[in-house]
Amino acid sequence: MTDETGWHTTRLKRALRARGCEGRCVDLADCGFDLTRHWHGLSIPGYGRELPDAVIVRGIAGGSFEQVTLRLGILHALRELGVPVYNDARAIERSVDKGMTSFLLHRAGIATPAAWVTESAPHAQRIVMREGAAGRALVLKPLFGSQGKGLTRAGHVDGAPAALPRLAPYGHVAYLQRFQAARTAPGFDWRILVVGGRAVAAMRRISAGWIHNVAQGARCEAADIPPALADLAIRATAALGLDYAGIDLMPAGEDRADGAGAVVIEVNGVAAWRGLQSTTEVDIAGLLVDDLLQRRLGIPLLADAVQGSAA
Incomplete structure (x- = not known):
C-alpha cells in the first residue's frame, strides 16, 4: 500500500x-x-x-x-x-501520533525526553515559560508530522528567551518535547532500523543545524550498533507493537561510544530507508520481506533466494 x-x-x-x-x-x-x-x-x-x-x-x-x-x-x-x-493500522496509529508515542515509551520505562501535549495555548505558554526559566529549550512539533518539517524551538534558546509560536499551523495542538542539545560539533543523532525484533542496521545523521533529518540536509554516516542502543531501539519498537520501525535516538549527557544514556526522540512506523541503505551492504528490503514471509506468513525461505538477494 x-x-x-x-x-x-x-x-x-x-x-x-x-x-x-x-x-x-x-x-x-x-x-x-x-x-x-x-x-x-x-x-x-x-x-x-x-x-x-x-x-x-x-x-x-x-x-x-x-x-x-x-x-x-x-x-x-x-x-x-x-x-x-x-505494520498494521493499530501500530501505525500509535507511531504517527507523537503524543501517544511519548506516552507509550514512558509507560514502558524507555528513556525518552519529557513531553507535553495540550490543546490549551495558555497552558502551553506556561510550560514554555517554566522550562525557559529553568534554562531549558523545548521543541514544538506537529502532532502528525515527519521528515523534520514544522519543527521550532521555544523557551531558553541559544541564550535568549523564545516565545511559543501561534498554534493554528499546528492544528491548535501543542506537542512540546524537551530539547536534547547536541554534544558534538557538528551534532548528530542515530537512526536504527529494527525488523522482526532485531536491530539490523544503523547510521549517524550528522548536521550543522539542530535538526538531523536527511530530508532537511543531514549527512548519513555508517555506524555500528552498540548493544545499549540496540536494546533501546528494540524495546521502543515493541512498546508500539510495530513489526519494523526506524528509531531515532539522541545522546544524553556525555557522548559515549557505547550509546549508554541515549534517549528515544522519534519512532517511525512507516520508515523510509534510502539514506540508511546508502550506508550499509545489508539488503533492507530483503530483510523486511523475509520477516513478513517467515514470521507473519510462516513461509520457509528458499536458500537460493537468500543468496540471490545477498548478491
Whole structure:
C-alpha cells in the first residue's frame, strides 16, 4: 500500500520476486468498502473477490480526517479478515501520533525526553515559560508530522528567551518535547532500523543545524550498533507493537561510544530507508520481506533466494 511509487517500492517488488512472490502497488485512496460486490466487503483495485496474501504499508497519503480514517479503516478490515498487515493500522496509529508515542515509551520505562501535549495555548505558554526559566529549550512539533518539517524551538534558546509560536499551523495542538542539545560539533543523532525484533542496521545523521533529518540536509554516516542502543531501539519498537520501525535516538549527557544514556526522540512506523541503505551492504528490503514471509506468513525461505538477494 503506497501513495507513490519509486525507489522503495521498486526495492520491495524486486525482493518479493527473488522469493517467488508478486508485489503490486495499490493506493489506499483507491480502496473502499463495498458490501454488495464481494464476500469480504472490500474494494481493492486488481483483486476483485480475492484478497492479497499480505500487505506491506509503504505510504498513506495525507488528507481530511475522514479520508485518513477510511484509509486506516481498510487496513483494520484487512487484519480482521486475517490478512497480515505489516505494520498494521493499530501500530501505525500509535507511531504517527507523537503524543501517544511519548506516552507509550514512558509507560514502558524507555528513556525518552519529557513531553507535553495540550490543546490549551495558555497552558502551553506556561510550560514554555517554566522550562525557559529553568534554562531549558523545548521543541514544538506537529502532532502528525515527519521528515523534520514544522519543527521550532521555544523557551531558553541559544541564550535568549523564545516565545511559543501561534498554534493554528499546528492544528491548535501543542506537542512540546524537551530539547536534547547536541554534544558534538557538528551534532548528530542515530537512526536504527529494527525488523522482526532485531536491530539490523544503523547510521549517524550528522548536521550543522539542530535538526538531523536527511530530508532537511543531514549527512548519513555508517555506524555500528552498540548493544545499549540496540536494546533501546528494540524495546521502543515493541512498546508500539510495530513489526519494523526506524528509531531515532539522541545522546544524553556525555557522548559515549557505547550509546549508554541515549534517549528515544522519534519512532517511525512507516520508515523510509534510502539514506540508511546508502550506508550499509545489508539488503533492507530483503530483510523486511523475509520477516513478513517467515514470521507473519510462516513461509520457509528458499536458500537460493537468500543468496540471490545477498548478491
